[in-house]
Amino acid sequence: MTELSPVLDRADQNLKKSLERLFELVRIKSISTDPAYKADCRQAAEWLVSTLTEIGFDASVRDTTGHPMVVAHHAGATPDAPHVLFYGHYDVQPVDPVELWENDPFAPAIKDLGAGRKVITGRGTADDKGQLMTFVEACRAYKDVHGSLPVRVTILFEGEEESGSPSLKPFLEANAAELTASCALVCDTGMWDGETPAIAAALRGLVGEEITITAADRDLHSGLFGGAAANPIHILTEILAGLRDETGRITLDGFYDGVEETPANIKASWETLGRDAESFLGEVGLSVPSGEKGRSVLELTWARPTCEVNGIWGGYTGEGFKTVIAAKASAKISFRLVGEQDPAKVRDAFRAYVRSRIPADCTVDFHEHGGSPAIQLSYDSPVLTKAKNALSDEWEKPAVVVGMGGSIPIVGDFQKMLGMDSLLVGFGLVDDRIHSPNEKYDLKSFHKGIRSWARIMAAL
Amino acid sequence: MTELSPVLDRADQNLKKSLERLFELVRIKSISTDPAYKADCRQAAEWLVSTLTEIGFDASVRDTTGHPMVVAHHAGATPDAPHVLFYGHYDVQPVDPVELWENDPFAPAIKDLGAGRKVITGRGTADDKGQLMTFVEACRAYKDVHGSLPVRVTILFEGEEESGSPSLKPFLEANAAELTASCALVCDTGMWDGETPAIAAALRGLVGEEITITAADRDLHSGLFGGAAANPIHILTEILAGLRDETGRITLDGFYDGVEETPANIKASWETLGRDAESFLGEVGLSVPSGEKGRSVLELTWARPTCEVNGIWGGYTGEGFKTVIAAKASAKISFRLVGEQDPAKVRDAFRAYVRSRIPADCTVDFHEHGGSPAIQLSYDSPVLTKAKNALSDEWEKPAVVVGMGGSIPIVGDFQKMLGMDSLLVGFGLVDDRIHSPNEKYDLKSFHKGIRSWARIMAAL
Structure with missing residues (x-):
């Protein structure tokens, strides 16, 4: 194994230049959702290719029907070194409302918050340019010291993450052999807090459903029909209320199939x-x-499935009062999934449950709003354990393995399409204001992030 | 008792002229909700005063802060004749959308529907000008034949019924002595069917409530908070679903206090x-x-209390899907009351029930949308029995005593403010399209309605 300590020193010495390079990237207005910035997106891709080439990567801009991908390869120090795929995205969110920014979103700067805390301001500093550059600069420090990287590295940067990644799946499919590695490193998540690094190992899946219950063929007057005619709002509220029992468990048949208890040590x-x-x-x-x-709130939000009604509507909802019995009532419902829960089975169980509660003279329509399984990575895989130790060495407090309440689609795509698990490590903080005005990235996140990746590469 | 049969003959002979007079009244555009027709409303009141004066009433237009009232008095044939107050309203609904009318709404005409059925077309023919004129023309026939009326009659016509009757209560209060009679005759209801007259003896009351449940202080992302944070839509659906048990009974404490079983013969x-x-x-x-x-549908809608959710809303209700946990959720709920149910107690029981189901970290706001007790008239009072027999003599089928699912506020006001029960008799049919384009009143309703009032006056 190559020596780590001079690499970390080198990362420290490089920091000023590393920051200058990050600033260059942040200045490029690579807003993917707005066609006006199409050329900027390409410019960001080209800047990355040129930067990676400078470090010794075999890097290229790869066209898609949308914004281009960046793909780059670097050999490992030895032919049998593990192969990792590093993923990040160079596109950023729009900056509206721009008048709420204290600094120009595309003129990055260091801001001293006092008490020793400095942050890098600008759109994309945290999401995801600052994060992906921690890895690129870690590679640079390694190359500077050792002339090689300890692992074989493939890099994939996309430019459409903020606009739904329409080109990603076709690109993975068309380039599966080139992109498949032993594991993926995804740097688009956060720390537990400013001193505690985190690795995300469980991402909940999602099933979205919309239902509309129809009773009478028109709105009715409750004076004339109230007490005799079916009220679809009543039916809907009974159905929704019945989805959970008094202990908060979801009542659908087989809902907990595939849900495992979280290991006691976790x-x-x-x-x-x-x-x-x-x-x-x-x-x-x-x-x-x-x-x-x-169950604790962390377990509830990271490791347990849920059912939430996200929207409901029916009848008269304006000012004042109308004694109407509505013809229709609707709701949007989502289930967060964990472990091996099958989205199709959950959807079927939900629909069967709803149908069983619809009176004979009423009808129900279902509308599907997406479904994806949970991602459950092993809590004790060698890769995760090595990364956890490496992060614990770098930061003030030991790394924690956490869950995430929501999903990161790329992780599922890597698993399904390339058969590859991901290691989710990132250095964002909860107050980074990603997607909002005054986005920032802590200078410490950037600096120790670079050092963290150097350590992780060495450990792998 | 004066002889009835020549009065009925006279009503038949008068019919053509009676119709001409009704047409004159229908031509006056007395739309009370639209200030543009203020003068028309006064014109209708003045027309009625002049018509009643012609028949021998002591009639006058009585100013209010809104549209004027018409009050008229006529002595009975004997000093000890019963005193009745007849109520109707001369104002009408707007005519929009006017392009849906087959005839000019203010150019009344006789339309032959074939199979011996003729109808009078025009706004207000059924609601309520045609109905109130049945009584006026019955008085005229009586006067023509006997020179007097068999009962002492006070007439009250208002011009704000279609706009919430704002002047009515102050007017009743200010003129209580003048308007109080032994009973009120209210002609603003309908027949059971074209051959079966009906007397309404039970009118359900109403309690309207709006509730808003607030959980978190902002909308939350269901990925981050789902499973741990209170969802106000869940809380709301559980509360609403819990209002009724599996047998359809309302679960509020003391809700059925004051609810009597309907007599077996009824x-x-x-x-x-x-x-x-x-x-x-x-x-x-x-x-x-x-x-x-x-319970039968008639009992459910006429004689049983209900709880209906009239509107519900919360969370994301637009196109597509948003995995939001809403901060707030709301519903509008109404209770129809019967018998002696106390609106204030029902409201209190509802609020206590809701409060008992709100988690400690959530809040609920209540907004009151009116409350009125049910009106339950005796099913076997002498007045009702006499009217029932009189109607049965006139029509093809015996009169039925019915309930009404909704309320008629004037009946409650007469009871509360003047201590006077009402006899609700009217000749409208379900297809009269009141409040809608192409309102009509059957010629038979008008003709036999006049004869019916002559019979009822004689019977009283």
């Missing part, structure tokens, strides 16, 4: 994080955990 | 009307009675 590590119901819910004005009884 | 008479669930609900595309089990 749950124990979550207990130490100090994120109790009070602190977690207190931020949004709540205090009492909803959902399944007897 | 229920039996309803059974004979042939209005089963299939025919009643079939008209609107339904077939299965909702609400309390084991």
Whole structure:
């Protein structure tokens, strides 16, 4: 194994130049959702190719029907070195409302917040240009010291992550052999807090459904028909209320098939994080955990499936009052999935349950709003364990393995299409304001992020 | 008692002229909701005063802060004759959309529908100008034949019924002595069918409530918070679903206090009307009675209290899907009341029930949307029995005593403010299209309506 310590020193020495390079990238207005910035997106891709080429990558801009991909390859120090695919995205969110920015979003700068905290301001500093550059600069430090990288590296940068990644799947499919590695490194997530790095190992899946219940063939007057005619809002509320029992468990047949208990040691590590119901819910004005009884808020949001009604409407909703019995009532419902829950089976169980509760003279229409399984990575794979130790060596506090309440589609795509698990490591902080005005990335995240990747590459 | 049969003959002879007078009244555009027709409303009031004066009433236009009232008095044939107050309204609904009218709404005409059926077309023919004129023309026929009326009559016509009757209560209060009679005759309801007259003896009351449940202090992402944060839509659906048990009974504490079973003979008479669930609900595309089990649709809509959700809304209700946990969810709920149910107690019980189901970290706001008790008139009072017999003599089929699902506020006001029960008799038919384009009133309703009032006056 090549020596790590001079690489870390080199990363420290490089920092000023690393920042200058990040600033160059941030200045490019690569807003993927707005066609006016199409050329900027290409410019960002070309800038990355040129930067990677400079470090010794075999890098190229790869056209798609949308914004281009960047693909780059670098050999490892030895022919049998593990092969990793590093993923990031160079596109950024729009900057509206621009008048809320304290600094020009495309003129990055260092801002001193006092108490030793400095941040890099600008659109994309945290999401995801600053993050992907931690890896690129880690590679540079390694090359500077050792002339090679400890692992074989393939890089994939996309330019459409903020606009739904329409080109990604076709690109993965067309270039599967080239992009498949032993594992993927995805740098688009955050730290637990400013001192505690995190690896995300569980991402919940999602099933979205919309239902519309139709009763009478027109709106009815409740004076004339109330008490005798079916009210679709009643039917809907009974159906929705029946989805959960008194303990907060979801009542659908077979819903918990494929849901495993989280390992005790992982749950124990979550207990130490100090994120109790009070602190977690207190931020949004709540205090009492909803959902399944007897589980912590971290378990509820990271490792347990849920059912949420995301929208409901029916009848008269304007000012004043109208004694109407509506003809129709609707709701949008989503299920967050964990473990091996099958989205198709959950959808079927939901529909069967709803149908079983519709009176004979009423009807129900279903509209599907997407479905994706959960991603459950092994909590104790060698890759995760090595990365966890490497991160723990770099930061003030040991790394924690966490879950994420939502999904990151790329991780599922890598798993399904390339048969490859991902290691989700990132250095964002909760106050980075990604997608909002005044986005920033902590200078410490950038600096220690570079060092972290150097350590992880060495460990792998 | 004065002889009735020549009065009925006279009503028949007068019919052509009676119609001409009704047409004169219908031509006056007395739309009370539109300030542009203020002068027309006064003109209708003045026309009525002049018509009543012609028949021998002591009639006057009485100013209010809105449209004027018409009050008229006529002595009875003997000093000890019963005193009745007849109520009707001369104002009409707007005519929009006017392009849907087959005839000019203010150019009344006789239209032959074939099979011996003729109707009078025009706005207000059924609601309520045609109806109130049945009584006026009955008085005229009586006066023509006997020179007097068999009962002492006070008439009250208002011009704001279609705009919420804002002046009515102050007017009743200010003129209580002048307007109080032994009973009120209210002609603003309908027949059971074209051959069967009806007297309405039970009118359901109403309690309207709007609730808004607030959970978090902002909308939340269901990926981050789903499973741990309270979802106000869930809370709302559980509350609403819990308002009724499996038998359709409303679960609020003390809700059925003051609800009496309908007398067996009345229920039996309803059974004979042939209005089963299939025919009643079939008209609107339904077939299965909702609400309390084991009761007929007529009992459910006329004699039983209900709870209906009239509107519900919360979360994301637009196109597509948003995995949001809403901060707020709302619903509008109404209770129809019967018998002696107390609106204030029902409202209190509802609010106590809702509060008991709100989690400690959520809040609920209540907004009141009116409340009125049910009107339950005696099913076997002498006045009702006499009127029932008189109507049965006039029409092809015996009169039925019915309930009404909705309320008629004036009946409650007469009861509360003047201590006077009402007799609700009217000759409208379900296809009269009141409040809609192409309103009509059957010529038979008008003709036999006049004869009916002559018979009722004689019977009283």
